[in-house]
Amino acid sequence: MTNKFNRAAFVMNPVFQYLEEEDKYLVARPQPQYRFNLIGAGIIGQEHIRVTLMEGRATIHGMYDPNPRSLAVAQKMAEHYQPGLKLHVYDSLEAACNDPDVDGLIICTPNHTHIDVIKPAAASGKHILLEKPIATTVPDAHEIMLMAQNYPAVFQLGLQYRFKPQYSEALHEVLERKAIGDVKTVSMMEHRIPFLDKVDQWNKFADQSGDTLLEKCCHYFDLMNAMAGSRPKTAYAVGSMAVNFKDLTHDGRQSDILDNGMVIVTYENGVTANFNLCMFAPMFYEELVVCGDEGRLKTTEYEDFLPHEVAPTKLEIMTVDDRPSRLTTPMYPKLIQHSGHQGATYIEHIEFVNQIEGQASKAASAEEGFWSIVVAAAAQESIKTGQPVVINELLSTFGLLPK
Ligand SMILES: NC(=O)c1ccc[n+]([C@@H]2O[C@H](COP(=O)([O-])OP(=O)(O)OC[C@H]3O[C@@H](n4cnc5c(N)ncnc54)[C@H](O)[C@@H]3O)[C@@H](O)[C@H]2O)c1
Structure with a gap:
């Protein structure tokens, strides 16, 4: 697809579902190159599912969250934005962090848990998008900043405003x-x-x-x-x-x-x-x-x-x-502007995948x-x-x- 103009709006429009896959060009969903796991599937976790599927170069593979209600709503969100998509549910944080089929982790757990969640996440060496705030205390934030300094993959902060x-x-x-x-x-x-x-x-x-x-x-x-x-x-x-x-x-x-x-x-x-x-x-x-x-x-x-x-x-x-x-x-175009935080989370995902692909980025470190x-x-x-x-x-x- 060379023309990026309003692509998400066409791809997500359910009116085109009647078309066979082979007849889709402008409205074809790109083949995702990367798979992400979601750690924490609450309100912003759902937004990350939505924008990942809209952006299209990556997909959400699975999720870990101890709250079954969050998991159920997140699964519905995934199916709404990509009919038929079933997210794998992990029974531990470690399992979600270390699945070899997965390229990146999006961490959307409550602020005070960031310091404990980031440790097994970073041990995986996978690309990381950690929601803001980096941590709830200056020492914890400093520890995470040091962790990120020599990290072998992308380590992006969710300061998407x-x-x-x-x-x-x-x-x-x-x-x-x-x-x-x-x-x-x-x-x-x-x-x-x-x-x-x-x-x-x-x-x-x-x-x-x-x-x-x-x-x-x-x-x-x-x-x-x-x-x-x-x-x-x-x-x-x-x-x-x-x-x-x-x-x-x-x-x-x-x-x-x-x-x-x-x-x-x-x-x-x-x-x-x-x-x-x-x-x-x-x-x-x-x-x-x-x-x-x-x-x-x-x-x-x-x-x-x-x-x-x-x-x-x-x-x-x-x-x-x-x-x-x-x-x-x-x-931004209406669909993007309305996808959460005036479209900022969508652009944050463009930046996350761009960074994974080795491109320069304006995303927060x-x-x-x-x-x-x-x-x-x-x-x-x-x-x-x-x-x-x-x-x-x-x-x-x-x-x-x-x-
Ligand atoms: N960038 C933004 O604009 C933005 C907006 C909203 C929230 N956030 C951040 O995202 C994070 C989540 O916020 P939210 O609003 O989605 O909260 P939420 O309460 O809606 O969801 C948090 C989810 O994390 C789950 N959870 C709790 N502990 C966990 C753990 N140890 N492992 C896995 N899952 C766990 C909870 O069950 C819940 O489903 C917070 O850090 C918040 O500050 C960022």
């Missing part, structure tokens, strides 16, 4: 095209509905999720780090559990996570950044504003629950007078995963102490000297 259409374009404009000159300040915001329900409500407890700034906002700190183009130097933050889950208990424990926060980060190169989180807003809103010495870029993502149509993503670039300013709405949670951990420490946190001092409390 960088592939949302608006951030993909923003990163290109700022870092490659230099559309706004030298970056000076970065400002991010996420306002959204509370965290969704999860198996055993793991994301409502700080010891299992790493707490909200680490669990969710590592995506935004990853973007801030990339835009700043430098190592974080200090973090100061305030935040609290103001509204959400105050009456949620599980196994006799009361939920204890942040639902709002304001973080200020300084970078070693002098860039300054801030992040504002509110998890009790009645919609989804993300905003990134980057100011440089030759212009200002602003991009937003917006979705609400009202019966009206609005473009979900916008990007504006206002520049000095010697070049055009632009007002745009970056989007374990090192970038590490630095994203270092900012989060520093911010959360600052909330606890009320004091600014010097990142190198934080790292040295764990015996980690920055290189």
Whole structure:
């Protein structure tokens, strides 16, 4: 297939199922070259099944998950996107990691399990896509980063927000095209509905999720780090559990996570950044504003629950007078845009397979995963102490000297 235009939309369209395989050209499903196993088949695991089958160069071979309900729903998802596909179910993590028929592992288990799941996964030497956050603590994240450094296969982190259409374009404009000159300040915001329900409500407890700034906002700190183009130097933050889950208990424990926060980060190169989180807003809103010495870029993502149509993503670039300013709405084709996270997970899979095929990639490395949670951990420490946190001092409390 030479023409990549909208291929997934044609291949996935059930209206073409009446055609014999030999009559399919434009709508032919490519022969998958790679087989992946899914470790953890919850909400994002299902999204990985969907986008793997849509992308088509790989297939999902099997899965391991101790929860039968997750397995049943994931099997349905597989059949929906590829009629007749039966996923093998493993009875242990080790068996799922070491099946010789499988090329890659997609790890989608709760945050606090990443450190234990990654060990047998990495011992397999197979290609790995590890969901964010890399781990729930700085020492565990550091251990995984070291594991990834000399790993003999692909080791990709699931920080796929960088592939949302608006951030993909923003990163290109700022870092490659230099559309706004030298970056000076970065400002991010996420306002959204509370965290969704999860198996055993793991994301409502700080010891299992790493707490909200680490669990969710590592995506935004990853973007801030990339835009700043430098190592974080200090973090100061305030935040609290103001509204959400105050009456949620599980196994006799009361939920204890942040639902709002304001973080200020300084970078070693002098860039300054801030992040504002509110998890009790009645919609989804993300905003990134980057100011440089030759212009200002602003991009937003917006979705609400009202019966009206609005473009979900916008990007504006206002520049000095010697070049055009632009007002745009970056989007992927509808099927991809709607496949999860504004199409970012689909693009993440293109990058994963590209990396397996030896191509250069813009996907997140374990090192970038590490630095994203270092900012989060520093911010959360600052909330606890009320004091600014010097990142190198934080790292040295764990015996980690920055290189
Ligand atoms: N990149 C993103 O945008 C994104 C979005 C959502 C979730 N995530 C990450 O993906 C991971 C999973 O989140 P989720 O929302 O799918 O949670 P979930 O609760 O919906 O699913 C987690 C699944 O893992 C299973 N599980 C638990 N322990 C396991 C183990 N030791 N081995 C195998 N399976 C195990 C559970 O039974 C459950 O089915 C988390 O790390 C989360 O932060 C990333």
